[in-house]
Amino acid sequence: DGGITQSPKYLFRKEGQNVTLSCEQNLNHDAMYWYRQDPGQGLRLIYYSQIVNDFQKGDIAEGYSVSREKKESFPLTVTSAQKNPTAFYLCASGLAGGWDTQYFGPGTRLTVL
Amino acid sequence: KQEVTQIPAALSVPEGENLVLNCSFTDSAIYNLQWFRQDPGKGLTSLLLIQSSQREQTSGRLNASLDKSSGRSTLYIAASQPGDSATYLCAVPSGNTGKLIFGQGTTLQVKP
Numbered sequence: 457d458g459g460i461t462q463s464p465k466y467l468f469r470k471e472g473q474n475v476t477l478s479c480e481q482n483l484n485h486d487a488m489y490w491y492r493q494d495p496g497q498g499l500r501l502i503y504y505s506q507i508v509n510d511f512q513k514g515d516i517a518e519g520y521s522v523s524r525e526k527k528e529s530f531p532l533t534v535t536s537a538q539k540n541p542t543a544f545y546l547c548a549s550g551l552a553g554g555w556d557t558q559y560f561g562p563g564t565r566l567t568v569l
Numbered sequence: 570k571q572e573v574t575q576i577p578a579a580l581s582v583p584e585g586e587n588l589v590l591n592c593s594f595t596d597s598a599i600y601n602l603q604w605f606r607q608d609p610g611k612g613l614t615s616l617l618l619i620q621s622s623q624r625e626q627t628s629g630r631l632n633a634s635l636d637k638s639s640g641r642s643t644l645y646i647a648a649s650q651p652g653d654s655a656t657y658l659c660a661v662p663s664g665n666t667g668k669l670i671f672g673q674g675t676t677l678q679v680k681p
Contacts, residue, residue, distance in 0.1 A: 462612075487667050499658070499671040506666060514668060546612055554667025557603065558660075560613040 459483065460561035462547050467566045469534065469541065477532045477564045479547030485559075486552040488530035492516060493544040493563075502545075505530055506552045534566060542568045571596045571663055575672035582649055583680050590644040590675045592659035597637045603669070604633050604644050605658045613658065617644070649679045 460481045469475045481488065490502040501514030505524040519538025524530055530549075534541045544565050550558040572595045582588055592602070600621045605613040617626045617633040619642065625634050632645040642659055656676045660669040 460612075489668060491669075496673070498673045499660075499669070501668050504666060504668050512666070544610075548613075548669075550667050552667070553665050554662040554669075555600065557615050557618045558667065558669060559615060560605075562612040563610075565610070 460547060460549055460559055462545075462561035462564050464564060465562070467564055469566060469568050471568065472536045474533055474535050475566065477534070477545055477547075477566070479530045479532065479561060480528055481530075481547075481549040481559075481561075482528060483549055483559060484527075485549035486527070487550050487554070488524070489548040489550075489558070490514070490520075490522065490530070490532045491546045491548065493546060499546065502532065541566055571599075571661060571670045573659060573661060573670050573672040575657075575659060575675050577675060578673065579676045579678075581678040581680065584649060584651060586649050586679075587645070587647050588649055588677070590646070590657050590677070592642040592644070592672055594640050594642075594661050594670075597640050599637065599661045601662065602633075602635055602642050603660050604631075604642075605660065607656045607658060607674070609656075616657075646677075649677075651679050651681050653677060654679050 463478045487506045489504040491499040503522045505511035521533045547561040603618045604616045619626045619635040630647040656674045658674045660671045
């Protein structure tokens with residue numbers, strides 16, 4: 457089955473902790489993206505990567521970090537510097553340049569305790 | 570700066586009705602527009618992608634149109650069913666990086 461997987465489905469974080477959200481794709485896509493979804497605010501871009509070993513900040517990158525060591529994987533770390541991390545996080549992938557359909561994973565819901 | 574707006578924010582219709590969801594964007598220099606469906610607590614499912622050279626795309630009971638000059642797209646759902654109940658989002662790419670700018674979505678409820 458081709459697609460995008462995200463894990464875990466639910467994640468709980470204590471104050472001051474860093475947590476890492478996993479995103480894996482087997483669609484052979486060069487580009488991968490992380491979005492954050494909050495009620496009433498739509499989706500906002502956190503980070504994106506168009507090629508292995510390269511990534512750029514999106515609109516709300518503060519308090520987050522990423523890596524792109526493999527084409528298939530684009531993990532997102534939510535650091536303690538992110539003051540309001542409770543949200544639904546969505547990973548996506550697509551062809552470089554965005555000329556075609558973008559595919560999304562099932563999401564990870566992060567809650568701060 | 571590109572802005573995407575969807576109207577209405579919510580819509581409730583009886584089963585069997587044909588309905589139209591609207592999406593508008595401020596910068597007409599787009600090369601495609603994508604419509605997604607999102608069920609509660611789930612990821613996004615791509616429904617239709619319209620390239621800038623196209624005016625329409627159809628998939629089953631769904632038809633999406635694109636008018637770049639007026640900055641509008643519509644998603645037409647024929648003979649709505651309770652299973653169509655979901656949030657529908659439109660999105661356009663920003664620049665040539667593929668990063669998407671989303672509307673706030675229209676939450677549709679189809680009553681049996």
